[in-house]
């Protein structure tokens with residue numbers, strides 16, 4: 001039967017045959033709405049944490065949409081949105097030489113130093 | 123003069139593949155800007171998009187009862203539930219976009235029937251008991267499918283699933299509570315619940331997809347860590363969870379072959395009508411055409427809102443620039 005159907009869609013069985021197109025084509029609607037990344041502060045005392053993204057026509061609408069999409073159950077007390085295009089990131093490569101300087105400096109960690117067991121409060 | 127080109131070593135495909143394989147083997151997550159095999163990316167885009175479509179289309183069968191809810195309490199609950207499903211769709215489109223897909227384009231593909239959604243949403247909701255049974259059985263099956271996806275190898279997908287799973291528990295519990303309330307009611311209300319169970323039980327079993335020996339794509343998805351358990355494994359888990367819940371509720375599951383197997387400790391169930399499944403998933407279910415017609419109408423009839431917001435943003439941006447100058 002269904003060589004092209006699986007239950008991978010979470011909500012149930014869906015076809016995944018090769019005829020199902022996945023390559024993006026230029027979109028007609030909302031193409032001009034920038035992509036915003038959304039950050040939420042869960043509660044006072046915590047950092048803002050990245051939770052996802054959305055498209056919005058401007059910054060203000062992005063904040064409103066972020067509230068509706070990402071904080072329906074008191075998940076946050078503060079929201080940041082930032083245009084994805086404005087984010088500068090390091091190279092995705094984990095083995096990037098960018099992080100090499102911190103890799104070999106074991107003396108920056110407290111465990112590098114041996115202190116006798118009987119020294120209190122250390 | 124032509125633009126300067128950065129001098130870059132040719133990417134070593136074998137080394138990249140090895141690093142990808144090692145990440146998967148170590149059960150670590152693949153993140154958006156990592157190198158990944160084209161097949162992995164395509165499989166994920168297809169799966170996440172169709173999962174997102176299912177959430178969005180899934181608002182319709184229950185949404186049909188929003189204006190006919192029996193009380194303000196039930197209406198508020200149902201509204202919150204349907205709104206959650208919209209949110210689930212948004213989390214998932216957001217994850218699909220990290221792979222280079224475009225959500226407006228994905229929506230177009232749904233409307234043009236080039237991508238599918240879960241077959242379960244092609245059945246109509248005939249009474250308010252259906253709202254309860256969908257929460258209990260359909261969201262229950264979704265939970266079985268989705269919990270393992272929280273450990274999916276693709277980071278943004280796994281993170282979206284964690285958010286979704288946190289909300290699904292409310293969906294299932296409100297449905298079960300609704301049914302318990304109806305079962306304490308009149309004989310007519312109890313009959314209504316039984317009728318809804320009779321109609322939704324088998325389609326909910328089909329939500330797990332074809333049997334393992336007929337699901338050749340699964341092996342690759344399992345190897346990639348996209349999928350964590352086989353269809354039959356999840357289906358069995360679901361049946362084992364649902365039978366005692368049905369007994370507590372006092373309804374009969376419409377399967378004469380359903381019996382407890384002492385030896386294995388599992389509930390054994392009868393044969394699933396895969397012909398029906400095939401019919402519904404290929405577009406010939408009771409409500410396929412209506413579901414897509416409404417999704418298309420939502421896109422087209424509300425296009426003016428998108429245009430107005432775009433125009434407002436453009437005008438506002440112009441003013442801000444003007445005043446800054």
Ligand SMILES: [Fe+2]
Nearest residue numbers: 177206207210
């Ligand atoms: Fe959902």
Ligand SMILES: [Fe+2]
Nearest residue numbers: 207261290293
């Ligand atoms: Fe749900």
